[in-house]
Amino acid sequence: xxxxxxxxSVAVIFSLSLNALTLGNLGNFKFEKMNSNVxxxxxxxxxxxxxxxxxxxxxxxxxxxxxxIVIDPGGNYNVGxxxxxxxxxxxxxxxxAVFNTHKHxxxxxxxxxxxxxxxxxxxxxxxxxxxxxxxxxxETWYGILDRLTGNLEGTKPFTFPTKGVENxxxxxxxxxxxxxxxxxxxxxxTDILIxxxxxxxxxxxxxxxxxxxxxxxxxxxxxENIALLEKIKNQKDGFKKYKLYVPGHxxxxxxxxxxxxxxxxxLKIIVAAAKKGYADGVESYDMKxxxxxxxxxxxxxxxxxxxxxKHLMKAYSEVEALDF
Numbered sequence: 409x410x411x412x413x414x415x416x417s418v419a420v421i422f423s424l425s426l427n428a429l430t431l432g433n434l435g436n437f438k439f440e441k442m443n444s445n446v447x448x449x450x451x452x453x454x455x456x457x458x459x460x461x462x463x464x465x466x467x468x469x470x471x472x473x474x475x476x477i478v479i480d481p482g483g484n485y486n487v488g489x490x491x492x493x494x495x496x497x498x499x500x501x502x503x504x505a506v507f508n509t510h511k512h513x514x515x516x517x518x519x520x521x522x523x524x525x526x527x528x529x530x531x532x533x534x535x536x537x538x539x540x541x542x543x544x545x546x547e548t549w550y551g552i553l554d555r556l557t558g559n560l561e562g563t564k565p566f567t568f569p570t571k572g573v574e575n576x577x578x579x580x581x582x583x584x585x586x587x588x589x590x591x592x593x594x595x596x597x598t599d600i601l602i603x604x605x606x607x608x609x610x611x612x613x614x615x616x617x618x619x620x621x622x623x624x625x626x627x628x629x630x631x632e633n634i635a636l637l638e639k640i641k642n643q644k645d646g647f648k649k650y651k652l653y654v655p656g657h658x659x660x661x662x663x664x665x666x667x668x669x670x671x672x673x674x675l676k677i678i679v680a681a682a683k684k685g686y687a688d689g690v691e692s693y694d695m696k697x698x699x700x701x702x703x704x705x706x707x708x709x710x711x712x713x714x715x716x717x718k719h720l721m722k723a724y725s726e727v728e729a730l731d732f
Contacts, residue, residue: 429449429463429487429490429491429493429494431452431459431460431461431463432459433459434452434454434459434460437449437450437451437452437463437494438494438497439467439469439494439495439497439498442609442652442654442660443607443608443609443651443652443662444606444607444608444609444651445470445471445472445606445607446468446469446470446604446607446609446652447468447469447470447471447498448466448467448468448469448654448660449466449467449468449491449494450466450658450659450660451463451464451465451466451467451657452464453618453619453620453657453658453709453710454620454710454711455556455620455622455710455711455714456483456514456552456553456556456557457556457557458556458557458558458559460557461484461486461487461557461559462483462484462486462487462514462553462556462557462559462560463482463483463484463487463491464483464514464620464657465480465482465483465514465515465656465657466480466654466655466656466657466658466660467479467480467481467482467491467518468480468611468654469495469498469499470584470604470606470607471498471499471501472501472504472581472582472583472584473582473583474501474502474504474582475501475502475503475504475505475582476495476498476499476501476502476503476504477503477504477505477506477507477581477582477584477586478495478503478505478506478507478522479506479507479508479509479602479611480507480508480509480515480516480613480656481506481515481516481518481519481521481522482514482515482517482518482521483513483514483515483516483517483518483553484513484517484518484553484557484559484560484562484563485517485518485520485521485560485561485562485563486559486560486561486562486563487518487559488517488518488520488521488522489521491518491521492521492522492525502526503522503525503526503529504526504529504581504582505529505530505531505532505579505581505582506519506522506529506530506531506532506569507531507532507533507586507600507602507611508531508532508533508537508569509533509599509600509601509602509611509613509614509656510533510534510537510595510596510598510599510600510613510614511537511540511541511545511546511549511596511598512545512549512596512614513541513546513549513550513552513553514549514553515613515614515656516533516541516569517549517550517553517560517563517566519531519566519567519568519569520562520563520566520567522567523567530570530571531567531568531569531570531571532569532571532572532573532579533569533571533572533573533598533600534572534573534574534588534590534598534599534600535572535573535574536597536598537569537598537600538568538569538572540598541566541568541569542568546566546568550563550564550566573588573600574588574590575588575589575590575591576588576589583606584604584606585604585605585606586602586603586604586605587602587603587605588600588601588602589601589602589603589646591632591635591636592632593627593628593629593632593633594615594628594629594632594633594636595613595614595615595624595628595633595656596614596625596627596628597627597628598627599613599614599615600613601613601615603650607651607652608650608651608652609650609651609652609653609654610640610647610650610652610653610654611654612640612653612654612655612656612668613655613656614655614656614657615633615636615637615656616637616653616655616656616658616667616668616671617655617656617657617658617671618655618657618658618659618667618670618671619657619658619659619709619710620657620658620709620710620711621709621710621711621712621714621715621716621719622657622711622715623715623718624718624719624722628722629726630675630678630679630719630722630723630726631679631723631726631727631730633675634672634675634676634679637668637671637672637675638672640653640664640668641664641668641669641672650662653667653668655667655671670705670706674703674706675719677699677702677703678699678716678719678720678723679723679726679727681695681698681699681702681720681723682695682720682723682724682726682727683727685724686724686727686728686731692717692720692721692723692724693717695720696716696717696720699716699720700716703716
């Protein structure tokens with residue numbers, strides 16, 4: 409009998425390990441209760457790769473009386489299976505709503521996993537974001553992630569958001585109140601920030617990234633991203649003091665100094681250098697060594713070497729555009 413019990417225990421442990429979101433040397437990832445009824449799984453602070461299997465965002469769960477609301481479920485079908493397994497370890501309640509913060513597929517391609525199990529679940533996103541992913545940005549991001557991770561099998565056909573939202577719209581799901589905030593440009597032109605009033609949590613999406621760097625595409629604005637983070641920091645334009653700030657990538661925290669300020673200060677250094685270089689007639693590549701010295705606190709952030717120079721060029725182009 410003891411032998412049978414031991415074998416059963418081993419089987420259970422083995423089964424759980426199969427379901428766990430384990431990524432080689434990067435470790436195990438699970439949902440942690442961060443604030444009231446809010447759970448966050450903080451993904452690896454890395455660029456997409458074969459090692460992280462294309463998982464690096466921060467999926468979130470809000471538990472309501474009758475179900476679960478998920479924000480940004482992840483970046484591909486294969487990782488989505490593991491994230492779904494981790495969600496079910498938190499609660500067996502059904503998923504009753506999903507929110508996608510912006511058009512980049514590393515945040516929403518795992519919609520498919522949720523829709524397969526809950527075919528009638530509403531998936532909310534900015535109306536313009538839905539238009540963009542149905543146009544071409546979903547295919548663009550599929551190509552990027554497939555090339556870098558080789559782990560997108562099963563992700564197509566895409567599961568697009570189904571419910572469009574707009575700036576300042578309030579969405580209530582099973583007694584949980586969410587306020588949408590959209591700005592014309594920031595990380596992209598399709599972002600929504602989501603204020604969950606019940607727990608006093610602000611989901612900022614990729615307008616805020618910590619410990620790693622990503623790209624700013626043609627739809628983004630570094631200058632406008634700074635303006636948005638300044639509003640959050642200074643509690644302006646309807647923002648207030650929150651109990652939890654959740655970035656799109658990197659650790660969540662209840663302190664502005666630990667969440668908002670590091671990325672904000674980085675962007676401000678980049679733009680200040682771009683303004684000075686432009687005023688002095690100095691090209692961005694000549695300014696790069698000077699900026700590198702000013703950014704010593706960020707040298708350890710993932711993808712710093714690959715992204716800083718691109719950010720500086722992007723800031724130059726924005727500064728130049730303001731002069732015309």
